[in-house]
Amino acid sequence: MSDIQKYLDQLEGLDFSGLYGNDFLHTWDKSTDELRALYAVAGALRNLRERNISSKIFDSGLAVSLFRDNSTRTRFSFSKATNLLGLELQDLDEKKSQIAHGETVRETATMISFMADVIGIRDDMYIGKGDAYMEEVSESVQQAYEDGVLDHRPTLISLQSDSDHPTQSSADLLYLIEEFGGLENLRGKNVAVTWAYSPSYGKPLSCPQSLISLLPRFGMNVTLAHPEGYDLMRERVDYAKAQAAENGCTFKQVNTMAEAFEGADIVIPKSWAPYAAMEKRTNLYAEGNDAGIAALEQELLAQNATHKDWVSTTDLMAKTANGQDTIFMHPLPADISGVSCEHGEVEADVFDMHRVGMYKEASYKPYAIAAMIFLQKVADPAKALKVLEDAATPRWNQF
Template identity: 25%
Template sequence: MGKRNLISVVDMKDEWPALVDLGIKLKKERGHHGDPLKGKTLAMMFEKPSTRTRTSFDVAITELGGHALYLDVSKMQMGHGETVEDTARVLSRFVHGIMYRAFDYKMMDKLGEWATVPVISGLDNLEHPCQALADMITIKEKFGNFHGRKLVFLGDGNNVCNSLLYACAIMGMDMVACCPATRMPNAEILYNATQIANANGSKIIASHDPQEACKDADVLYTDTWISMGDTISVEEAVKLFQMYQINDDLLKIAKPDCIVMHCLPAHRGQEITNDVIESPHSVVFDEAENRLHAQKAVLYTLMKD
């Protein structure tokens, strides 16, 4: 099999269930899984700052026996006298894989097209596949299965929402994207995810009504109201998204054993209340930890000999 990328969730659609199980396995075996990536170097290119993505990828490649190389894109020549195509081809001669955290998915796609080593998205403005993988790992840990489960995403139909649509559809889990009409997820991704879900016996639904959407939910999920590149002010965001806040009122509508997820960083008092994020329903820090194990699963699958 030739070089593969993980830029969109669907790039590894057929392997997604195996990636979830591998992440759980590597988590259980932490410290005892040997050095399968010994001698491998991962270039980590960052346009956008990060806590979880940088730390989890760095620790993941290190614990698998490899090495992480941090590259600040603002201090690179890419886009400043050198084309993305040339950067991709040069880096491919030096390293065994590239993780790229970008503002623009078009740049991500171009890097993936021209690199001859695997390119892994650490987030762009269209998708965040590694976050979705960590989320699926967390859900399987908590419930043991996906079929018959319902995830409700509340707020801005952003990159995280887009990747969750694909991930839920692939795993056979129902999902409701509950967002204001002006901030719905990407229309093409919503359509494609619906088709995948239909084939897997689950449902993808778009909604603007949080009260209706949250009925019998197994998972309530939210993210920041102001996504990367947004020009919306905090005041405008509060006015637009206030009814989509995860709070005690919405939690009461969901199932009694519902879990609450947030990819972090959280703006407590905006998209989620402090009481909910600190409640027994919250799994946000388990979810954050699982970024490490998701990254390990991806790196192992794409970079091993």
């Protein structure tokens, strides 16, 4: 596109004032207008970069990241997003901090917030712990700001918690908006969100929960599939049902991949751990019961192994609405049979057929995160975007 007017038009008439100066912890905490604004701003920022126009709104400042679980895509997406807006990034390594010596959450949150504009946190390993930690950080920086310790309040972004992965699901939706030519064109599309076999254990529930919570809000028909016993959090399933009823679409649950793939326009197969097992692991962790955790891991690996037939194959893809051309999505990395593992979530030929699409899906995450920051820090996003475009400062001086 030659300009960003399309995205500025999308912002017209939306009430997204609640995003300014606020945190972004869950998509379900945000109004539909606020989410629409997020997608419009993300599109505008991508448009500016692709036309070699700088989108820096900061001349200086710091972004702080804290990853309590391993990450490639989200870690680098946060780095790219903050750089895109003009911030420098500092990663907090808890092993090199005073946290190991008993420093409190309140003190850590305050100390890292001097001259910081945004804090990104991934804490997804234990049920109830990630969300609680982020809320404590948020409350701590708010108190420090009110006490006059901080000159302004840094905003917090969840880079994945135990319940939600808002940056991933937002990137997924941006990808679908592009693939189908607009948010309005997603209404009525059939999506299979399904469990798949993995030879590892303890994968978070937040990815599927994020999807089933978000997609029905825009009229997408969602089918959730998993073997018996691999339940998600009850409140997230109930929310998905309520959103489907409110937005004139459907949400249903089935117990085979074949049922979920039948007639689907989009399939998203991804392994996750049973909610009950993750709760048990959280309790064992709180007790310091390492032997119990090790025993649970072996139990769950054996349970997973009874469902090796839950794998994406060309035969399953043939059941979808468009056969091998149906959109296949995954947050990556995927467990690829015969490549990254002996048996996994997806056969190599299916993965290779859809690899480019999944890489494109991942490419939207930096823009999703940048848009979250932009809307939290800019009172008039449409004006700011127009100023950036009119200035036309080259991001890269190509001589």
